Amino acid sequence: EIVLTQSPGTLSLSPGERATLSCRASQSVSSSYLAWYQQKPGQAPRLLIYGASSRATGIPDRFSGSGSGTDFTLTISRLEPEDFAVYYCQQYGSSPLELTFGGGTKVEIK
Amino acid sequence: EVQLVQSGAEVKKPGESLKISCKGSGYSFTSYWIGWVRQMPGKGLEWMGIIYPGDSDTRYSPSFQGQVTISADKSISTAYLQWSSLKASDTAMYYCVRHLHSGWANDAFDIWGQGTMVTVSS
Numbered sequence: 001e002i003v004l005t006q007s008p009g010t011l012s013l014s015p016g017e018r019a020t021l022s023c024r025a026s027q028s029v030s031s032s033y034l035a036w037y038q039q040k041p042g043q044a045p046r047l048l049i050y051g052a053s054s055r056a057t058g059i060p061d062r063f064s065g066s067g068s069g070t071d072f073t074l075t076i077s078r079l080e081p082e083d084f085a086v087y088y089c090q091q092y093g094s095s096p097l098e099l100t101f102g103g104g105t106k107v108e109i110k
Numbered sequence: 111e112v113q114l115v116q117s118g119a120e121v122k123k124p125g126e127s128l129k130i131s132c133k134g135s136g137y138s139f140t141s142y143w144i145g146w147v148r149q150m151p152g153k154g155l156e157w158m159g160i161i162y163p164g165d166s167d168t169r170y171s172p173s174f175q176g177q178v179t180i181s182a183d184k185s186i187s188t189a190y191l192q193w194s195s196l197k198a199s200d201t202a203m204y205y206c207v208r209h210l211h212s213g214w215a216n217d218a219f220d221i222w223g224q225g226t227m228v229t230v231s232s
Contacts, residue, residue, distance in 0.1 A: 001172075035218035037155075044205055044222035045155065056210075056220060088155055092216050097169050099145070099157040099216075 002027050002094050004102035006087075012110040019076040021105045023089035028069045033093030036065055036074045039104075040085045048087075049074065076107075084109050112136040114144075114206050114223035121229045122196050129192040130226045132206030139187035140164040143209040145219065146180060146191045150202045158204075160215065161189060169215065196230045203227050 003026040013019055023034065032052035037045040047056040049065035052072055062077040076083055089102040117131040132144065145160035159170035163182040170180070182189040189206055204226050207219035 030216075033216055033218075037219075039155075044225055045219075046222070047210070047218055047220045050210060050218040050220075056218075090155075090157075090218065092218060094216075097160075097215055098171060099160075101155040101157065104154045 001098055002029065002091050002100055004089055004091055004100055006089055006102035006105045008105060009103075010106045010108060012108050013079055014110045015079050015081055017079050019074075019079055019083070019107055021074040021076075021087055021089075021107075023067075023072040023074070023102050025070045025072070025091060027094075029072075029091045030093030030095070032068050033091060034065075034067070034072050035090045035092065036063075037088045037090065038083075038085045039088065045088065079107070081109075083107065112208070112221055114208060114221055116204075116206055116223040116226045119227040119229070121231070123232055124196060124198055124230055126196050126230075127192070127194050128196055128228065129190050130204060130228065132189045132191075132223050134187045134189070134208065137208075138212070140184050141212045143213075143215055143217065144182065144189040145207045145209070146178075146189075147205045147207055147219075148174075148202045149205065149225075158191070160209070162213075162215070163187075163189065196228075198230050198232075200228060201230050 034052045036049040039045040053065045146158040148156045158174045206223040208221035209217040210220040
């Protein structure tokens with residue numbers, strides 16, 4: 001089983017600042033099958049990034065993903081008020097199939 | 111519009127059975143894997159399993175194998191998650207999800223249902 005560890009647990013930033021979120025896998029993630037999701041209180045999660053770096057439909061270009069192997073990063077270039085939320089990474093490349101999530105990073109207003 | 115619409119909130123007693131549903135629309139239901147994700151109160155996301163409605167091929171997370179049953183009725187574009195005997199620890203929000211690419215089991219989730227809250231309490 002691939003375990004995903006997200007850091008930090010909480011990130012306190014101000015609007016306009018840059019956010020850098022980390023997701024580290026216990027084993028190499030096949031074919032960069034790594035996704036990022038955003039979840040706001042009381043809402044279902046929303047897909048932001050898939051394939052480590054491809055933005056999902058309708059996602060603003062201030063969101064970007066990078067990384068390969070065991071280390072992945074989600075960057076929000078300039079935080080907007082609506083970006084304060086919890087972010088989860090997910091790997092979907094393992095065999096046998098297991099589509100595991102990280103524990104999440106909360107981005108809060110400083 | 112592509113969407114997944116889930117059944118409403120449920121309140122059950124320990125030991126009771128339950129089946130919740132997820133109806134897909136706006137796309138070819140039989141061509142995309144559908145999955146279920148659990149979120150316990152105040153906690154993170156947990157993948158439970160997936161089904162391919164085209165042939166009912168089903169895969170489970172080891173953590174949920176034997177604890178729940180995932181099924182689908184392609185004639186009405188609906189997937190299901192069921193329990194035979196609920197426990198208090200099953201209290202959670204359950205989301206159904208659609209995979210991003212047609213036919214891909216190893217995939218991200220691009221469409222999420224609105225969630226079904228299941229409360230199990232005596």
